[in-house]
Amino acid sequence: MLKKFLIFLLILVIFLVIYLIFPVKVDKKIVEIPYGTPYSKVVKILKREGVLRNELLFNLLHRVRKKDLKSGEYLFEGYVFPWQVYFKLERGQYILHKVVIPEGYDLFDVAKLLQKKGIAKEEEFLKWATDEKFVRSLGIPSKTAEGFLFPDTYYFPKFYPPKRIIKVMWENFLKKTKSLREELKKKKDLDLLKWVIIASLVEKETSREEERPIVAQVILKRLKRRMRLQIDPTLIYMLKRRGEWNGNIKLYHKKIKDPYNTYLYYGLPPTPICNPSLSSLRAVLFPAKTDYLYFVSNGRGGHYFFRTYREHRKFVRKLVREGKI
Secondary structure, eight states, X not given: OHHHHHHHHHHHHHHHHHHHHSOEEEEEEEEEEOTTOOHHHHHHHHHHTTSOSOSHHHHHHHHHHOOOOOOEEEEEEEEEOHHHHHHHHHHTOOOEEEEEOOTTOOHHHHXXXXXXXXXXXXXXXXXXXXXXXXXXXXXXXXSSSTTOSOOSEEEEETTOOHHHHHHXXXXXXXXHTHHHHHHHTTOTTOOHHHHHHHHHHHHHHOOOGGGHHHHHHHHHHHHHTTOOOOOHHHHHHHHHHTTOOOSOOOGGGGGOOOTXXXXXXXXXXXXXXXXXXXXXXXXXXXXXXXXXXXXXXXXXXXXEEESSHHHHHHHHHHHHHTTOO
């Protein structure tokens, strides 16, 4: 009797082992593990999606390995063993999505794009990108990450931690600006933050390559002469930060007491107002040599430049009379 029981028990154990380790047949399944999902819920998601038959072996692996399982989108197809599922999540073998950050995008634009792509939540990204303690811990010499998230093509998984996104983009900035930062060391009147702030102003003022050194020269000259910069994009950024931007600049906006208001205050805004291109960064280091101090948009993406305020005002009045501004 005892012998029969032991045989039965052995057969039961064999079937149990087979049941635990036997693979699950999966027909091309994408499983989403959102950022911040606790382990217990990860297991429930995997079972619900049909890539885990039983969590016992999976839990045993986790007790032994004690590793963090990465969030993201995971593709499962064919016969899938429990340990394959575990190692895929442990190693972060997730699906990557192409994300193109255009030149001149600011934090708010980047945050919206990342949310649209399903990479990170807009508010979560902005929270960390404007967290001074975190930003400075990365080595960024500013209150926010604005200006230091290099515009480029990236590949991120869905539900990627915002702190990692910021770190990746900052490290890319350091890599791509290495040679320019060597030139920056030769400029006694520029440090890293001031350089990027001015480049961000240039970036927002003109998209024309040939104009950027001229615009950079005008900004640098006005700063040296203690003249207000009076740059419209700083007002737009100010309004974005205040949650008041609706697509139009009004006269009263120029009177708002805000450090980003370059119509009211002298000098540069406290931080960059966008993430500038290499072209704009280079223009600040190698500005044009002209006598210009003023410029006005020509309505076609370019500008008219002037040496004196009188010339500038005369031309602006002409544009007003013609109904062009």
